Amino acid sequence: MIPLHHIGKPNYLVIQFNLYKNILMLENYCSDPDCHCDEVLLNFAQLDEKHKITNNLLNLRVDLKSGRIIEKTILEPAVDADSIIFEFNQHFSQFKSHLNENNQKVKNYFSAYHGQQLPQEIVDLVNGGNCVDYQKIFGNINQISFNYLNETYLIEDQYCMNPTCLCDEVVMVVYKPNAVLSEVLFRLDLSDDSYEILKYNNKDHIAIIHHIIENKKSILESRYHRVKAVGNQFLLVEKK
Ligand SMILES: [Zn+2]
Numbered sequence: 001m002i003p004l005h006h007i008g009k010p011n012y013l014v015i016q017f018n019l020y021k022n023i024l025m026l027e028n029y030c031s032d033p034d035c036h037c038d039e040v041l042l043n044f045a046q047l048d049e050k051h052k053i054t055n056n057l058l059n060l061r062v063d064l065k066s067g068r069i070i071e072k073t074i075l076e077p078a079v080d081a082d083s084i085i086f087e088f089n090q091h092f093s094q095f096k097s098h099l100n101e102n103n104q105k106v107k108n109y110f111s112a113y114h115g116q117q118l119p120q121e122i123v124d125l126v127n128g129g130n131c132v133d134y135q136k137i138f139g140n141i142n143q144i145s146f147n148y149l150n151e152t153y154l155i156e157d158q159y160c161m162n163p164t165c166l167c168d169e170v171v172m173v174v175y176k177p178n179a180v181l182s183e184v185l186f187r188l189d190l191s192d193d194s195y196e197i198l199k200y201n202n203k204d205h206i207a208i209i210h211h212i213i214e215n216k217k218s219i220l221e222s223r224y225h226r227v228k229a230v231g232n233q234f235l236l237v238e239k240k
């Protein structure tokens with residue numbers, strides 16, 4: 001969850017509840033453009049007459065479509081949380097479009113590359129015919145993870161960024177959190193799901209690859225297109 005003010009000037013609302021006046025509602029959104037959790041984490045904080053936060057009252061995790069409260073965390077023990085929740089629910093239709101628009105803003109922000117140019121390191125990788133780690137371009141958030149047989153795995157996904165190449169390939173390093181060795185390293189062709197195993201340390205590596213293809217294919221495709229778009233934006237001219 002990322003606070004809205006991390007991506008620019010926020011348009012936070014100040015709410016007048018019956019029992020609590022001048023309550024600032026800070027909004028935190030899921031930054032993963034491929035995640036459809038549709039949740040917002042709201043933080044309600046008391047402002048003083050100088051518009052400074054004096055007291056943090058409570059956090060609510062809310063379903064953006066229905067307004068349902070998924071989770072509440074009381075930060076000020078004396079707060080009458082139920083009265084705030086009641087009024088919030090009662091007036092959710094007034095907050096709904098505001099919150100959903102800001103959710104979309106955060107998703108759009110994390111779908112795009114914000115640098116003025118690509119770092120030389122990335123240009124060198126592409127010119128050398130190498131794939132580029134998604135996180136090198138879009139930051140070290142939104143890493144793909146999955147569970148297989150009660151184990152958590154992480155994927156480092158690398159894409160061909162060369163705008164003139166239409167290989168449709170992603171190279172994946174699959175590893176367990178904090179592990180020294182990777183479990184499997186393979187190349188997947190997104191156009192026909194064919195793959196080439198480059199290295200493995202896990203006897204279930206084929207099953208793991210199939211699990212990834214079955215469950216993560218659409219995410220890998222959108223990430224491929226996102227990386228290609230950055231390649232198109234910055235590398236097309238240099239290739240001519
Ligand atoms: Zn999410």
Ligand SMILES: [Zn+2]
Binds near residue numbers: 165168
């Ligand atoms: Zn390629």
